[in-house]
Amino acid sequence: MSFCQRYLAPNSWALKPSPSSLAPPEYQRWTNEDMDPVPPNRRTWSTRNYITYWISDAANAPTWQCASSMIAIGLSWRESLAAVAIAHVIIAAVMVLNGTIGARLHVAFPLLNRSSFGFWFSYFSVLSRIILAMFWFGVQTYTGSECTYQMIKAIWPSTGRIPNRLPESANITTVGMMCYVIFWLIQFPLLLVSPQRIKYLFTVKAVIVPLAFIIMLVWAMVRAPPRVSLGPQKSTVAGSDLRWAWLSAMNSALGIYATVAVNIPDFTRYAKTERAQYVQLAVIPIAFTLVAFCGIAVTSAGQVLFNETLWDPTKFIDRAWGVNNRAAAFFASFSFALASIGTNISANSLSAANDMMVLNPKWINIRRGQIICALIGGWVVCPWEILSEAQGFLSFMSGYTVFLGPFAGIMITDVSFDLFSVPLGTTSQIHYSTGLFIDVRWTSRRCTIHEGGIDIGMGLTGAP
Numbered sequence: 001m002s003f004c005q006r007y008l009a010p011n012s013w014a015l016k017p018s019p020s021s022l023a024p025p026e027y028q029r030w031t032n033e034d035m036d037p038v039p040p041n042r043r044t045w046s047t048r049n050y051i052t053y054w055i056s057d058a059a060n061a062p063t064w065q066c067a068s069s070m071i072a073i074g075l076s077w078r079e080s081l082a083a084v085a086i087a088h089v090i091i092a093a094v095m096v097l098n099g100t101i102g103a104r105l106h107v108a109f110p111l112l113n114r115s116s117f118g119f120w121f122s123y124f125s126v127l128s129r130i131i132l133a134m135f136w137f138g139v140q141t142y143t144g145s146e147c148t149y150q151m152i153k154a155i156w157p158s159t160g161r162i163p164n165r166l167p168e169s170a171n172i173t174t175v176g177m178m179c180y181v182i183f184w185l186i187q188f189p190l191l192l193v194s195p196q197r198i199k200y201l202f203t204v205k206a207v208i209v210p211l212a213f214i215i216m217l218v219w220a221m222v223r224a225p226p227r228v229s230l231g232p233q234k235s236t237v238a239g240s241d242l243r244w245a246w247l248s249a250m251n252s253a254l255g256i257y258a259t260v261a262v263n264i265p266d267f268t269r270y271a272k273t274e275r276a277q278y279v280q281l282a283v284i285p286i287a288f289t290l291v292a293f294c295g296i297a298v299t300s301a302g303q304v305l306f307n308e309t310l311w312d313p314t315k316f317i318d319r320a321w322g323v324n325n326r327a328a329a330f331f332a333s334f335s336f337a338l339a340s341i342g343t344n345i346s347a348n349s350l351s352a353a354n355d356m357m358v359l360n361p362k363w364i365n366i367r368r369g370q371i372i373c374a375l376i377g378g379w380v381v382c383p384w385e386i387l388s389e390a391q392g393f394l395s396f397m398s399g400y401t402v403f404l405g406p407f408a409g410i411m412i413t414d415v416s417f418d419l420f421s422v423p424l425g426t427t428s429q430i431h432y433s434t435g436l437f438i439d440v441r442w443t444s445r446r447c448t449i450h451e452g453g454i455d456i457g458m459g460l461t462g463a464p
Helices: 003-008 025-030 047-058 063-072 077-103 109-116 122-155 157-161 174-191 200-222 237-257 256-261 274-306 311-320 326-359 366-379 390-399 401-416
Strands: 430-432 438-440 447-450 453-456
Touching: 003 025, 003 063, 025 047, 025 366, 047 200, 047 274, 047 326, 063 077, 063 237, 063 311, 063 326, 063 430, 063 438, 077 237, 077 256, 077 274, 109 122, 109 326, 122 157, 122 174, 122 311, 122 326, 122 366, 122 401, 174 274, 174 326, 174 366, 200 326, 237 256, 256 401, 274 311, 274 390, 311 326, 326 401
Parallel strands: none
Antiparallel strands: 430 438, 447 453
C-alpha cells in the first residue's frame, strides 16, 4: 500500500469500530468506543481527585482576571467578592445536580444531551458548547502566551526591546505572537494525555499554582497593607448603575465555568462512586472565592503601588518584578502558564473533544477532537481582541450564559423527574415519567439513557 493510499485517502482516516462497543452494528456510525459507558476498571476518580481538580481549576488567570476586572469597572472589592461567591454557589449546585447522572450512568454529556433534547436538536446544544470551548481555549492560550513572554523576558531582558512589526489595530505585537506560537507548541502534546492519567497533572497544579498565588498575595499585603489598599476602596458607580454593574459582574462570574456546568458528566463519568463528586458542592465556591480574593487584593495593592488598575496578572508581574526581581517574575509567570495549560486541558480541549465525537463518531474520537480544538481554538479565535480591555472581557464571559443556563436546566429537570429511565423499546414521541412531567421528543429518532445501557433509535443494548 502506497503512502497516499495509507494516509491521504479519506477512508484511511475512518475509525475502526471497537469490538467492545455496545451499539449494534447498524448503529456504529452514531457511536464509538469513547462514547461507551466507562467500564468499572476505568472509573478512577475519587473524592480526593475532585478536590484537587477544582482547586487546580480555580487557580487560573480568568478567575483572577474576572474578580479584579470588576474593580476596573467601578465595583468595590466587597461587591466584587460577593458577586464571585454567589455565582459559584450557584455553579456548584448545578455541577453536582448535572454531574450526578454522569456519575450514575458513566456516559458523556453528548449522549445525555440526546436524551434531553432529542437526537437531532441535541446537535444545537453540542455545537454551542463546542464553539464556546474553542473560544475559551483561545483565551487561555493567549493568557499562557503572556506568561511565556514574562518568563522569556526574565531570562533575556532584551526580549522586551524586539521591535513591533504589526499594526496597532492588531492588538498584539510581534513578540506577543512569537510567544503565542511557543506556548501553543508546548501545550499541544500535553492535550493528548488520556483523561484517566490527566488527574496527576491536576494534583501537581493544585499544589504549585495556589502556593504561587498565596506568595503574590502576601507580597502585595506587605507592600500595601489591606487598611491602605482595601480599606478606602469604594465603588465608583451608584444607584441603578451599581445594581446593573453588580448583576453583570455576577453573570460574568457565572460565565467562567458555565460551560463545564453543562458538560460536567464528561468528568463525573469517571467517578468511582456517585457520591465521589458531591464534594464539588463545597470545594467550588470556597476555591474560586479564595482565588478571586487574591486577584482583588493584589489588584487593589497595584492601584496603591503603581496608581494603575492592573487586572491582568501578567501586567502586574511585569510592573512588580519585571526589572528588580526577575526570578520572582519567572516563577510567578510559570505558575500562571501551568494554570492555563491545566485549565485548557480539562475545561476546554477535553470538553470540546467529547462534544465533537457526537457530531461524527466514525471520524472523530477524543484525541482527534482535541487536535481540532487546538487548531481552531488556537488560531481561528483572536483572544487578544477579547482581552484587550476589562469591559470586553466581562462582556465576552457574560454573553453566552444565555444559552448554557437553559441547557443545564433542562438536563437537571430530566434527572429530577427520572426521565433518563425510559423503558427499553419505547417508541412513543411523548412518554410519561412520573405523571407530573411530560417530555416531548421533537424528532423521530430518539436516544434514551438508562442504567442498563444506551438505546439509540430502536437499537437495544446492554452495559456491564
